Amino acid sequence: MKxxxxxxxxxxxxxxVKFVEADxxxxxxxxxxxxxxxxxxxxxxxxxxxxxPSTGVKSVxxxxxxPASSEPTIRKALAIGADDAIRVxxxxxxxxxxxxxxxxxxxxxxxxxxxxxxxxSDFNGSVTGGMIAEFMNIPSVSAxxxxxxxxxxxxxxREIDGGRxxxxxxxxxxxxxxxxxxxxxxxxxxxxIMMARTKPVKIYEPMEAQSLTKFIVFEKPRPRAACKYIxxxxxxxxxxxxxxxxxxx
Amino acid sequence: MSVLVYTQNWDGKFKxxxxxxxxxxxxxxxxxxxxxxxxxxxxxxxxxxxxxxxxGAGKILNVNNEQCKILDNQVYTNIISQVALKEKxxxxxISNNNEGKAIxxxxxxxxxxxIGSGVSKLPVNLNPFTVYKRTYSGNAYAQVVINxxxxxxxxxxxxxxxxxxxxxxxxEDLNISVDSSLLKTEVKxxxxxxxxxxxxxxxxxxxxxxxxxxxxxxxxxxxxxxxxGAATACSRPVSxxxxxxxxxxTGQTGKIIAPNVYIAVGISGATxxxxxxxxxxxxxxxxxxxxxxxxxxxxxxIVGDAMKVLPKLIEAVKExxx
Ligand SMILES: Cc1cc2nc3c(=O)[nH]c(=O)nc-3n(C[C@H](O)[C@H](O)[C@H](O)COP(=O)(O)OP(=O)(O)OC[C@H]3O[C@@H](n4cnc5c(N)ncnc54)[C@H](O)[C@@H]3O)c2cc1C
Ligand SMILES: Nc1ncnc2c1ncn2[C@@H]1O[C@H](COP(=O)(O)O)[C@@H](O)[C@H]1O
Numbered sequence: 001m002k003x004x005x006x007x008x009x010x011x012x013x014x015x016x017v018k019f020v021e022a023d024x025x026x027x028x029x030x031x032x033x034x035x036x037x038x039x040x041x042x043x044x045x046x047x048x049x050x051x052x053p054s055t056g057v058k059s060v061x062x063x064x065x066x067p068a069s070s071e072p073t074i075r076k077a078l079a080i081g082a083d084d085a086i087r088v089x090x091x092x093x094x095x096x097x098x099x100x101x102x103x104x105x106x107x108x109x110x111x112x113x114x115x116x117x118x119x120x121s122d123f124n125g126s127v128t129g130g131m132i133a134e135f136m137n138i139p140s141v142s143a144x145x146x147x148x149x150x151x152x153x154x155x156x157x158r159e160i161d162g163g164r165x166x167x168x169x170x171x172x173x174x175x176x177x178x179x180x181x182x183x184x185x186x187x188x189x190x191x192x193i194m195m196a197r198t199k200p201v202k203i204y205e206p207m208e209a210q211s212l213t214k215f216i217v218f219e220k221p222r223p224r225a226a227c228k229y230i231x232x233x234x235x236x237x238x239x240x241x242x243x244x245x246x247x248x249x
Numbered sequence: 250m251s252v253l254v255y256t257q258n259w260d261g262k263f264k265x266x267x268x269x270x271x272x273x274x275x276x277x278x279x280x281x282x283x284x285x286x287x288x289x290x291x292x293x294x295x296x297x298x299x300x301x302x303x304x305g306a307g308k309i310l311n312v313n314n315e316q317c318k319i320l321d322n323q324v325y326t327n328i329i330s331q332v333a334l335k336e337k338x339x340x341x342x343i344s345n346n347n348e349g350k351a352i353x354x355x356x357x358x359x360x361x362x363x364i365g366s367g368v369s370k371l372p373v374n375l376n377p378f379t380v381y382k383r384t385y386s387g388n389a390y391a392q393v394v395i396n397x398x399x400x401x402x403x404x405x406x407x408x409x410x411x412x413x414x415x416x417x418x419x420x421e422d423l424n425i426s427v428d429s430s431l432l433k434t435e436v437k438x439x440x441x442x443x444x445x446x447x448x449x450x451x452x453x454x455x456x457x458x459x460x461x462x463x464x465x466x467x468x469x470x471x472x473x474x475x476x477x478g479a480a481t482a483c484s485r486p487v488s489x490x491x492x493x494x495x496x497x498x499t500g501q502t503g504k505i506i507a508p509n510v511y512i513a514v515g516i517s518g519a520t521x522x523x524x525x526x527x528x529x530x531x532x533x534x535x536x537x538x539x540x541x542x543x544x545x546x547x548x549x550x551i552v553g554d555a556m557k558v559l560p561k562l563i564e565a566v567k568e569x570x571x
Contacts, residue, residue, distance in 0.1 A: 013501060013521050017388040026385075037502050095364070096357065118350065121386050121501060121524075126345075126366050126403075130322065130354025139433045140322050142351030145495075155437065159347060159496070160320075161259060161449070163441035169433045176351070179503055180495055212363030212397045216379070218389050221527065227534070227544050232553025236565035238533065241549060243569065246531050248509040249453060249477060 001057045001149065001171075003046045004111040006102055006128065007039040007077055008092070008120045009070040019218045026122075026218070035073055037185070038117025040080075042175075044182035045147055046115060047081045055149040059083045061111070065092045065101045071201070078196035079188035085199070090206035093214075095123075099131030100209035106136060112171040113154060118143070118178040123215070129176035139169040145180030251286045252278040253338035255329055256301060257348050258293050264450060265411070266344060268304045272412040273404050274342045275305025276371055286310060286336050290317050290328060295420055302418025304411065309420045316427050320348065321434040326355040327427050333360060338399065345403040346449065353403050362399035369408035369528070386501050386524035405528065406449060407507040448497065451480035454508045454529075456499060458484040458522075460515020460536060460555060464492035469559035470514060476566045482506070484516050500525035515555045518543025535559075 011017070012032040020027045035043070043062065050057040062077040064070060065088040074085045086109070088101040106114060116129030133140035145164065146157030156167050156175060188196070230238045242249045254274035256267040271287055278285045287306035289298060291313055298309050310332060316324050329352065333341055341356065343349040345367045357364045365380035369390075373379045377394045380402060384391045448454065455474040457467060474481045481497060488498035499506055501521040507528035514535045516522060523546055526532065534547035537554050544550045551558055 011385075013386070013524075017385045019389070095354070099354075099358070122384065123391075124367055124382070124384055124386065125364070126350045127354040127357065127364055130351060131358050133322070134326065134355040134358035140351070140355065141434070142322065143347040160439075161347065162443075162445065162447055163439065165436050165440075166438040168435045168437060179498065183489075212357075212361070212395060213365070214394045214396065215384075215391050216394055218384065218391045220389055221387070224532075224546065225548055227547045227550040230549060230551050232551050232558055233561075235551055235558050235562045236568065238549055238551060238562065239565040239569055242510060242531070242533070246510070246548070248531055 001055065001113065002111045003049070003057055003060045003113045003115065004106065005039060005043045005046050005060065005062045005077070005082065006114065006116045007043070007062050007064050007073065008036040008117070009033050009064065009066055009073040010036045010120055010122045013037065013121060023218050024216065033070065033073055035077060036117050036120050038119070038177060040185040041182045042115040042117060042177050043077055043080060043082060044184075044186040045177070047186060048182065049147070049149060056152055057149065061086060061109070063102060063105055064088070065090060065098045067091060074201060075196050076188065078199045079192040080186050081192060083199065085201045086204060087201055088204045088206055094211040095125045095127035095131060096213070097209050097211040099128050099135055101206055102128070103132050103135035104207050105204055106132065114172065114174045116174060116176050118176055129174050133174040138172050138174065140174040140176060141167060141169060142176040144175045144177045147175055147177075147181065250281070250283045251336045251338045252281065252283055252340045252342065253286050253288060253333050253336055254306070254342040255288050255352070257344060257346075258289060258291055258297075261291070261293050262297060263300060266346070266406050266450065268300070268411050269407070269409050270342060270344055270404055271301050271304035271306050273409045275412065275414070277340055277342065277402070278305070280372065280375060281339065283339070284308070286338070288312070288329065288332050290325060298420050299418065302416055303413050305414050305416055306418055307416060309418055310423045311420060312423045312425050314425070314427070316429065316432050319434055319436050320351070321432050322351050322355055323431045323433065324427050325352050326359055327431055328425050329356055330359045331425055332423070333399065341399065341401045343401065343403050345405050349403050353401050357401055360399050361397055362401045363395035363397040364401045364403065365393055365395055366403045367405045368402050369405045383528070387527040388520070388524070405507060408528070446478070446480040448480045448482055448499070448504055449506055452509045453477045453479035453512070454482050454506060454510070455479045455512045455514070456482035456484070456516060457487060457493070457514050458516030459486050461487070466556065467493070469563060473559060473563050473566065476563065476570065484522050513543055513547070514559065516543055517541050518546055
């Protein structure tokens with residue numbers, strides 16, 4: 001069993017988001033780049049499965065579509081424990097383009113389980129995993145909060161409104177993961193960091209593919225009205241304001 | 250030409266979010282000067298289907314065959330894709346909930362249609378087709394141009410008002426067959442949590458953070474929520490500690506919600522928490538630290554000890570209900 005974890009490279013979640021060039025570009029000055037939080041959790045779960053010999057998971061590969069400047073993020077995934085990595089050397093211009101590239105890589109390299117996060121924390125697309133599956137004409141399971149392998153068969157937990165289901169689909173498939181897939185992200189140990197330097201990163205040149213969407217301009221959310229303070233001794237006033245002023249209860 | 254809206258049902262019933270979706274679709278259709286077609290998949294009675302007409306759907310299509318008893322993303326995509334081609338839909342509208350996120354991207358590839366995901370407003374421009382969406386986990390919004398012939402929009406929940414109309418609508422049963430080899434999802438087990446107000450549907454949410462100090466202190470949060478008809482939520486450390494169940498966790502790595510009011514009790518207001526709740530219409534903060542960042546996001550605030558404030562609030566709500 002071979003697992004592929006698709007990772008996107010995003011600004012650290014505490015980044016003060018700013019834009020430049022008349023609000024058309026994200027300001028990268030001083031930004032720390034990290035593995036998208038969901039992908040870190042996918043990777044953690046994939047490694048947990050590999051650690052358990054009964055699952056038959058032989059390798060965990062990470063794939064990223066992005067320029068050389070995102071190498072540190074790939075190295076970090078290798079330091080955490082991925083066996084090897086693939087980078088498609090191009091700007092990830094939109095989800096459709098990224099998924100085209102990843103589908104091509106997966107066709108060549110063959111994986112049984114492909115894991116994607118539910119969304120990248122920067123563009124909040126929530127599209128890549130489902131698109132890869134459709135490009136490859138293979139099943140996808142979405143809102144996956146659990147993945148185990150029993151008797152060589154993957155079993156997935158997916159969240160549905162007001163509950164959850166345990167489902168199975170034949171391999172290869174794409175699991176689009178969300179909260180619950182792993183508890184805490186695994187962190188790189190010293191030994192892992194040393195070993196990461198020598199682990200293989202295969203570089204693919206991009207194939208011809210299209211983008212269907214383009215971000216043209218950004219804006220900051222409108223500042224909200226300043227907070228109205230209500231005396232802690234008289235919280236009943238809050239209820240009155242919610243009823244008569246905000247008209248929400 | 251048409252605007253196609255896929256309306257999910259829950260055990261044969263629609264929800265307010267389905268009607269929001271149809272209202273949104275009919276406004277988009279007005280902009281394009283075309284009609285709205287609503288598509289429902291699964292077993293739904295005609296009386297229920299008819300309700301979609303009240304929000305502008307001129308034609309209501311109902312597909313109910315064996316293969317759609319369980320949600321298989323490939324099967325559903327195939328059905329919607331066939332309908333979209335048959336009806337020459339130029340815009341397809343789907344909810345941005347779990348099911349929508351599962352289907353929309355597959356549909357995008359199947360129809361070579363670009364996606365505007367998580368839109369919260371009507372398109373800002375038709376030529377080029379430009380939508381307005383949330384980015385950077387709520388720290389920014391963006392205008393996105395969709396270049397393809399067919400466009401898919403997924404609508405953020407609770408972001409669009411209902412518009413009732415008095416349209417005449419027709420209901421049609423559609424016989425669409427899907428290659429049975431497409432159905433690959435096998436459901437082994439289902440666990441439903443009955444009787445709980447769904448966090449993603451709730452108009453009012455009462456949420457507790459680490460400032461509640463212990464799981465034993467949750468009584469007043471649950472009571473207040475019960476009185477207000479609200480759902481309960483929590484911050485990540487609270488669910489990590491196992492004080493509350495994981496499906497209550499809101500934020501960047503939890504649920505993203507947009508209720509009318511979000512009442513945050515003992516929550517500091519970290520950016521990752523705000524990422525999940527910043528689209529709420531009103532945020533109320535109750536926190537003992539007057540400098541807690543949550544007050545910058547809130548419209549109403551009480552600086553005080555939650556264990557003292559909550560009982561008084563509960564009394565006030567009881568008073569109101571009398
Ligand atoms: C990658 C990443 C993703 C994350 N995702 C999420 C996420 O999705 N959701 C999330 O919530 N967090 C998330 N976090 C964690 C986040 O950074 C904060 O640590 C977390 O939100 C803090 O939770 P809290 O506000 O409950 O606790 P604290 O920050 O400890 O705040 C407790 C608050 O309670 C107040 N308080 C104390 N006593 C009382 C009292 N008696 N009465 C009233 N108020 C009191 C304090 O003044 C304080 O403001 C994430 C972090 C990372 C790194
Ligand atoms: N450039 C990329 N390279 C590899 N995987 C990606 C890339 N962008 C997105 N993904 C994967 O797709 C998921 C969802 O991202 P998105 O569709 O951009 O919201 C991420 O969690 C990753 O698993």
